[in-house]
Amino acid sequence: MNMNGGQALMKALENEGVDILFGLPGGAILPVYDPLIDSSIRHVLVRHEQGAGHMAEGYAHATGRPGVAMVTSGPAATNIVTPLCDAYMDSIPMVVVTGQVPYAAIGTDAFQECDTTGITMSVTKHNYLVTEAADIPQVIHDAFYIATTGRPGPVLVDIPKDIVDPNNPRSAMEWYTPDSHDLPGYLPNQAGDAELIRQAAKLICEAERPVLYTGGGILKSRGAEALLELAEMTGIPVVTTLMNRGGFPDDHPLCLGMPGMHGNYTAVTAMQEADLLIALGARFDDRVTGKVGEFAPLAKIIHVDIDSAELGKVRRPDVAIQGDCRVVIEELVKALKEMGGSEAQPDRNQWRSRISGWQERFPLTYEQSKGDELLKPQYVLEQLRDSTPSDTIVASGVGQHQMWTSQYWKFNHPYTWVNSGGLGTMGFAIPAAIGAKAGRPDRMVWAVDGDGCFQMTAQELVTAATEGFPIKVALINNAYLGMVRQWQEMFYEERYSEVYLTRDVPDYKMWAEALGCVGLRVESPEEVGPAIAQANEIDDQPVVVEFRCEAEENVFPMVPAGMSNSDVVVDPSQRDQPR
Amino acid sequence: MSAADGGGTTTLVVRVENKAGVLARVAGLFARRGFNIESLAVAPTDDERFSRLTIVVGVDAAPMEQVVKQLDKLVNVVDIRELNPSASVERELMMVTVRANPEIRGQILDLVRIFQATVLNVGYDEIMVSLTGSPSRVDDFEDLLRPYGIVDVQRTGKVALPKLVKAAPDPLAP
Ligand SMILES: Cc1ncc(C[n+]2csc(CCOP(=O)(O)OP(=O)(O)O)c2C)c(N)n1
Ligand SMILES: [Mg+2]
Numbered sequence: 001m002n003m004n005g006g007q008a009l010m011k012a013l014e015n016e017g018v019d020i021l022f023g024l025p026g027g028a029i030l031p032v033y034d035p036l037i038d039s040s041i042r043h044v045l046v047r048h049e050q051g052a053g054h055m056a057e058g059y060a061h062a063t064g065r066p067g068v069a070m071v072t073s074g075p076a077a078t079n080i081v082t083p084l085c086d087a088y089m090d091s092i093p094m095v096v097v098t099g100q101v102p103y104a105a106i107g108t109d110a111f112q113e114c115d116t117t118g119i120t121m122s123v124t125k126h127n128y129l130v131t132e133a134a135d136i137p138q139v140i141h142d143a144f145y146i147a148t149t150g151r152p153g154p155v156l157v158d159i160p161k162d163i164v165d166p167n168n169p170r171s172a173m174e175w176y177t178p179d180s181h182d183l184p185g186y187l188p189n190q191a192g193d194a195e196l197i198r199q200a201a202k203l204i205c206e207a208e209r210p211v212l213y214t215g216g217g218i219l220k221s222r223g224a225e226a227l228l229e230l231a232e233m234t235g236i237p238v239v240t241t242l243m244n245r246g247g248f249p250d251d252h253p254l255c256l257g258m259p260g261m262h263g264n265y266t267a268v269t270a271m272q273e274a275d276l277l278i279a280l281g282a283r284f285d286d287r288v289t290g291k292v293g294e295f296a297p298l299a300k301i302i303h304v305d306i307d308s309a310e311l312g313k314v315r316r317p318d319v320a321i322q323g324d325c326r327v328v329i330e331e332l333v334k335a336l337k338e339m340g341g342s343e344a345q346p347d348r349n350q351w352r353s354r355i356s357g358w359q360e361r362f363p364l365t366y367e368q369s370k371g372d373e374l375l376k377p378q379y380v381l382e383q384l385r386d387s388t389p390s391d392t393i394v395a396s397g398v399g400q401h402q403m404w405t406s407q408y409w410k411f412n413h414p415y416t417w418v419n420s421g422g423l424g425t426m427g428f429a430i431p432a433a434i435g436a437k438a439g440r441p442d443r444m445v446w447a448v449d450g451d452g453c454f455q456m457t458a459q460e461l462v463t464a465a466t467e468g469f470p471i472k473v474a475l476i477n478n479a480y481l482g483m484v485r486q487w488q489e490m491f492y493e494e495r496y497s498e499v500y501l502t503r504d505v506p507d508y509k510m511w512a513e514a515l516g517c518v519g520l521r522v523e524s525p526e527e528v529g530p531a532i533a534q535a536n537e538i539d540d541q542p543v544v545v546e547f548r549c550e551a552e553e554n555v556f557p558m559v560p561a562g563m564s565n566s567d568v569v570v571d572p573s574q575r576d577q578p579r
Numbered sequence: 580m581s582a583a584d585g586g587g588t589t590t591l592v593v594r595v596e597n598k599a600g601v602l603a604r605v606a607g608l609f610a611r612r613g614f615n616i617e618s619l620a621v622a623p624t625d626d627e628r629f630s631r632l633t634i635v636v637g638v639d640a641a642p643m644e645q646v647v648k649q650l651d652k653l654v655n656v657v658d659i660r661e662l663n664p665s666a667s668v669e670r671e672l673m674m675v676t677v678r679a680n681p682e683i684r685g686q687i688l689d690l691v692r693i694f695q696a697t698v699l700n701v702g703y704d705e706i707m708v709s710l711t712g713s714p715s716r717v718d719d720f721e722d723l724l725r726p727y728g729i730v731d732v733q734r735t736g737k738v739a740l741p742k743l744v745k746a747a748p749d750p751l752a753p
Contacts, residue, residue, distance in 0.1 A: 117600065121607055126654040129600070146654060184628075185596060185657040309648035 004171040005133035006031045006164035009097070010039045011175065012140035018068050020044060020059065020438050022052040026072025027112060028099030031165040044438065044467050049076045051431040051460040053083020057092045058435025061418040062393055062443075064222065066093040066147050067435060073099045074112030077158075078119065082425060084154045085123035089422025090243060091220055093152035095143050102162035103131055103170070116158045125153030133163040133173040141178040150188030151307040152220055192304065192323030192331060200278070200302045200319045201335035205344050207276035207300075209351045210236045213259070213288075216243030216421070217281015217305060223326030224248065224414040227280065230329050233342050237355060239267040241282055242421045246411035256355070260288040261559050262403040265362035265570055268557065269579075270355055271296050272565050279303045281325040284314035285422070294564035304328045361577045362570055364407055366553070369525065374550045377401060377476045380528055381408040384446065384474055387532045391416060392444045395433035397453030398424045400482040403555045405448045427456030430473065434460060437469045444472070444536070451477045451501055454508070458515065464542040465516025472535045473517075473544040478551045479503040486554045503548075512544035520545045588617060589643045590662040590669075590739060593632040596655040597623050604653050605632065608646055614638050618736025629657060633738045662739050669739040671714045673721060674699065678728035679706040687727060694720050705730055 003011070009032055013021070020042045025033040036043055046052040049071045056067025071080055077098045087094045101110040117129045126146050128139050136159070143155040162168040204210060218227050224247050231238050231254050238248045239259040248255055259267040271277060277299045282288070289295035292314060303310070303317035304325055311320040321328055336344070366378040381404050394409055395418035396402040402419060411417050418436050420428040433447035454475055464471050485499040512519030518541050522531045528547070535543040556571040570577070595601045602621065609616055617635040624631050636643065640661070650656055662669075679687050684706060691698060691708050694716070700707040710720050714737050721732065 118603070121604060122611060183654060186654045307652070309645065309652055313645060313648075 001175040003173065003175050004031075004164065004166040005136050005159070005173060006166065006171065007035045008133065008136045008173055008175055009140065009159065009164060010035045010041065012137045013068065014040055015177065016140065016144045017065070021068050021070050022046055022055040022059075022435065023070035024049055024052060024072070024076065026076055026099065028073035028101055028161045029070065029076075029097075029159075030072075030099075031161060031171070032070070032097075032099070032159070044434075044463065046431070046463050047459040048457070049079035050082055050427070051434075051457060051463060053080040053094075053096065054086070054425075054428050054431035054457070055435035055438065055460075056094050056096070057083055057087050057090075057428075058395060058418050058432030059439040060087075060092045060094055060435075061432065062415055062436035063439035064415065065439070066095055066144060068095050068097070070097040071099070072112070073101055073116065074114045077114055077116040081120060081123060082423075084120055084156065086420050086423040086425045086428065087154040088123045088125065090420065091152050091216060092154065093147040094154040095140075095147050096154060096156045098156060098158045100129070100158045100160045102168075103160040104162070106160065116156070120156050123154070124156045125151075127156040127158065129158045130160070130163065133171050136163070136173070137176055138178045138182075142181050142183060145181050146183070146186060150186075188306070189322065190306075190324040190327050192321040192328035194331070196319055196321045197328065197331045197335050200304075200321060201332055201339055203276055203300060203302060203319060204234060204236070204278065204332075204336065205339055205346070208346055208348060209274050210234075210276040210278060210348075211256075211270050211274040212236050212238040213241070213271060213277045213279045213282050214238055214244045214247055215241045215280065215282025217325040218244050218247035219414055221281065221306070221325035221327070223281070223324075223329055226326045226329040226333065228252075230333050230336075233333060233336060234345050235342065235348060236278070237270060237352075239263070239271060240411075241285075241288055242406055242419065244281070245406055245409070245417040246414045249412040250410040251412050258406050260285075261290070261561070262407065262555050262557065263288075264364055264407065265557050265568060265574075266355060266358040268559065268565050268568050269358055271299070273354070274299045276300050276302065279305075279317075280329065281305060283310050289314065290559045290563055290565040294566065296565075362557075362574055365571050365573060367573070369550060372524075374548050375522070375525060375528065377404050377478065377547070377549045377553055378408055379525060380474065380476065380547045380549065381405055381448070383528045384448070384532055385409050387529060388446060388536065389444055392446055393418060393433075393436045393440060395419065395429045395436055395445065395447045397429040397447075397449045398426045398483075399450040399453060400478070400486065400553070400555050401448055401450045401453075401476040403483075404476075407555075426450070426453045429453060430457045430464075430471075431460045433471045433473070434464050434469045437464075437471050447471060447473045449473055449475050450482060451475060451479065451508075452481045455501075455506070458511065461512070461515040461517050461542055461544070469542065470539050471542050472538075473512075473542070475508055475544055475546045476549050477503070477508060477546050478549045478553065480551050482551070482553075483555070485551075489554065490558075491560065508544060508546040512546075517542040517544050519543075521548070522546065523548045587637060587639050589636050589638060589640050590664065590667075590737070591632075591634045591636070591643075591647065591650075592660045592662055592739065593634060593650065594624065594629050594657040594659075595632060596657065597628055597630040598655060601630070601655045602632070604655060605634075605650065608649050608653070609634075609636060612646060614642075614646065618734070620736045620738045633736065635737060660741075662741065667739045667741050669713055669737045670711055671717050671737040672709065672711045672735045673717045673732065674707065674709045675721065675724060675732040676705055676707045676730040677724050678704060678730060680704050683727065687724070690720070690723055696720065
């Protein structure tokens with residue numbers, strides 16, 4: 001079939017099962033926006049290309065399918081660099097199509113030219129500069145394959161205008177449907193080595209104080225069920241990192257919750273005291289380990305990861321297994337069953353009782369506001385958690401509100417937590433929530449955002465309003481870049497430098513209304529529940545609920561940067577407790 | 580310390596797809612970590628879909644481990660071998676132009692003979708010669724020429740292949 005490159009691009013995207021594209025047109029990508037009109041793919045017109053990228057990420061987080069964004073050259077391409085890096089750090093499958101100046105003009109400083117593949121080389125799993133229209137079907141097919149297999153990640157495809165412009169003879173091509181990949185250097189491997197899996201099973205059967213240290217690889221591999229089986233069969237407690245919240249139910253008796261810098265005391269301490277850490281799809285991030293040399297000093301390490309570069313990157317494992325988390329866990333369960341299953345597990349009552357002792361002495365805690373004090377953000381999150389369906393999808397920004405959300409929410413379903421872990425991108429919440437809602441229109445989607453974050457990407461609420469994505473935003477207005485304020489309070493002798501945002505400017509309620517949303521403002525604890533109920537009722541418009549919160553509230557527990565996890569600082573009310 | 584003497588250096592032989600931009604991807608992984616590439620030789624292999632890069636990096640093997648793993652993750656990188664100098668045959672080509680007034684030209688030609696180098700071009704007071712050899716032999720030759728006044732020198736960086744097995748297999752072995 002004869003067609004032009006632009007038509008071929010749309011057809012190739014359709015063939016990959018793309019149902020929604022987040023983007024914004026411009027000169028170089030213009031020719032592709034014409035065949036888009038005739039395509040089955042829905043296009044969501046964003047207000048800033050960063051929004052398109054985060055929406056694609058949110059869509060991928062919530063559905064497991066690759067998110068797709070399409071933007072023009074130059075400034076649009078640079079605007080989407082942040083989401084690319086974000087997706088790269090958090091292993092999010094995403095394909096970004098960028099327009100480029102005509103092939104012959106590349107390198108001439110043409111209008112809106114930038115070296116997109118050069119700029120994005122280090123923030124993509126792979127990228128392409130397509131030089132011939134005839135390459136489009138194969139490149140798109142390969143791009144989706146690379147983005148979604150092995151360790152998932154973002155792939156960028158840069159397309160010069162001439163090869164998609166029907167008025168240019170260079171765009172003429174004959175359609176073909178690629179049926180294979182010619183990628184001799186890319187051979188992702190799923191299965192783990194059987195002998196290593198047996199060794200891991202043996203270590204598990206010998207361990208007295210084991211902990212399952214589970215990361216984003218559980219969700220990426222769709223391994224939550226396998227993990228549940230492994231945990232229940234062995235009775236080993238589970239910590240879920242920021243990237244695996246929801247990968248193991250918070251309500252499960254074996255769940256210890258989030259470890260790390262703002263993890264709860266029990267999760268942090270259980271890892272410190274463990275004699276075996278079974279790291280599944282986790283990468284020993286510095287926010288989890290604290291001072292690496294003093295992290296889990298007594299523990300042997302089993303490390304399972306699809307990416308062999310993670311094995312031994314930070315901590316040398318005793319057993320390193322390269323493979324897909326779900327596949328390896330399933331094999332591990334089999335190997336453990338052959339060794340006797342739960343019967344073969346040593347008596348770990350003492351370990352369990354130490355853990356429950358920590359849970360009793362050091363639960364998450366905060367002091368409720370009194371009189372006419374402003375709201376406590378933790379209270380707002382508890383209320384929100386308790387007044388929304390358990391499968392609500394929660395997206396968050398970056399800062400104190402993110403840590404409180406992760407701490408106080410009860411994640412009992414996989415793919416309900418959408419957040420920026422590795423890059424820590426302020427402004428992620430609103431566009432990511434829109435992408436999640438686009439992927440899961442059946443679910444309630446709340447964004448928990450900070451006042452600083454909100455001001456970075458609030459314009460995408462216009463996208464939500466006009467494109468029909470009735471997300472809800474819980475805006476934690478603490479008048480500060482709160483997380484930075486906390487560091488200045490704790491580590492810079494309360495010398496506050498450029499962290500005060502002001503309390504009343506902007507007027508968030510009015511701003512929300514101007515953006516096409518319902519705007520609500522909440523100032524007292526009694527108003528919290530009713531406002532959430534009101535927001536939950538609204539399903540034809542986005543809602544922003546501004547919660548006027550206490551500015552001085554700090555996130556605890558906290559392991560100060562560079563310190564050992566054994567020096568975790570607990571809430572002031574718990575500092576006299578015996579550890 | 581030069582790359583050629585093998586101290587604190589690592590030699591990688593990397594087979595890549597012969598495509599635009601692949602060298603930049605490979606070089607970028609070293610640059611990002613502040614690792615300097617001491618020498619680099621690139622040419623297509625007998626199968627023209629691939630190129631072979633011989634990279635000498637001034638870094639010990641241990642910090643290299645992570646770079647090698649990251650290199651391996653590049654979609655265009657097909658395979659990587661780390662070459663141990665004692666287990667490989669290494670060669671490098673040097674072209675050098677040396678000052679050579681007619682009175683001292685004879686001395687230089689002596690060195691050329693001793694090293695089995697080749698005279699490529701002769702000017703009225705300069706001479707251009709080339710030498711192919713192990714990197715340390717090329718170093719020696721360059722050191723001996725230096726006092727005469729090197730006008731221009733270009734070395735290719737080393738290329739290498741693993742040494743071959745010496746003992747024939749035992750015909751009686753099962
Ligand atoms: C794009 C970006 N810029 C700066 C930072 C550094 N940073 C981390 S948290 C934070 C404060 C966020 O403020 P806000 O959104 O109000 O959240 P809060 O901590 O007050 O809950 C800042 C500035 C960042 N993570 N991302
Ligand atoms: Mg704030």
